[in-house]
Amino acid sequence: MSNPSNLKYTASHEWVKTEADGTITVGITQHAQELLGDMVFVEAPTAGRKLKAKEECAVVESVKAAADVYAPVSGEVIAANADLDSSPENINSDPYGAWIFKMKPDNAADVAALLDAAGYQAAVDSEAH
């Protein structure tokens, strides 16, 4: 599965989709879910929480390990994906559909400055060496 070219990415393996209203939707990448394996628990941030870029704000736990999810940019959480409470495995089956939380970014420019698909792939490749 390749990384969709319409998304932005972080080196810490989050994907970011910019919606028509300027809010962003955040999940973890195919590469991240593959590293973690079978997902069994997701703890997402609550709406209204203010986040700084790179702040730990969610936790995804597989059978194997727990991993932090980081805020891709500064802003305010506006929603969490309640479906993941009962079906965390959706992250494995559909990583780019199973979003974890939505944010209203403080600055649209911060989102534009994130990695594109090729830049993210380069970051993953360099991690492997």
Added chain:
Amino acid sequence: MTTLKVTPLNAAHRAMGAKMVDFGGWDMPVNYGSQIDEHHQVRNDCGMFDVCHMRVVDAKGEGVRAFLRYLLANNADKITLPGKALYSAMLRPNGGVIDDLIIYFMTEQWFRIVVNAGTADKDIAWMKEQAQTHAPNLTITSRDDLAMVAIQGPNARAKVWQVLPTTQAATEGLQNFQAADCGEYFVARTGYTGEDGFEVMLPKEKVEAFWYALNKAGVAPIGLGARDTLRLEAGMNLYGQDMDETVGPLESGLAWTVDLKSERDFIGKAALLANPPSSKLVGLLLLDRGVLRGHQKVHTAQGVGEITSGSFSPTLEKSIALARVPKDVQIGDSVQVAVRDKMLAAKVVKYPFARNGKGLID
């Protein structure tokens, strides 16, 4: 970078799509896809595990039983039926656990011992050192020429007989925890999953063909990820996690394997008698949402303990753990586990959590 050790099945794992990890210096398969699916596969049907990294040791010579009676915390005299196996801890004089192992009584001149991979070298060194003093005529041989595959699950034995029909007559009547020496194949009704099945020891050069033949017969390969959740559900200790040289067997849920009542002396006995345990190993069931992990602190009415092994139980669909807690903590007690910045509610439960295809916790 150090080079990882490989088993004779390394190429087969890669060909079967395994995700490989560094497991104590060995390049081993953690899963071949979904470790939860692999877990259910073993509980409901059968699967096979590469356990070639574990070490087979043969102790041979006159007086081998007497030597093991002194070397091990469990009593070798308990096994008199040929092929019968016994689980035991091997202790330092101070009572610390050097390793946990299985011994098979074959003849009064031959016991076979299977030890953990990470401890094999120190185990053999310790055995030889003790033998030098107490049984200089024994030979203790590391069987580096042997490979081992575990086939586990309700259908495991039938699949092994399908692949190795010549072993069926000798192994059909095996009790649980009993082995038969079938020439090139040493077949033991033992395992580390809480399911029925065999562990088969065979010449290294034959193991790859055996692995593929089992696969062709419908036995799925299972990685170390599922091996860990299966053994945790079955309430079986993992050396290095649930016990090590800093704790004794009585603090590690192994009192049932330590014979302190008979007159028999064994290495570590005096220390165990002199130091009654202040803690014990219990099972935990997480009541809140989340996942218990090793080293999380467990807050009880009697003091603070620590999780030694924690994970998600695919059978119970809840998180479970083994934890070392103050000795007066009781089954049914409510405890709190520190998970990141939260305190989560858990209940002390009797383990095993699941065996023979079924959950055992309400």
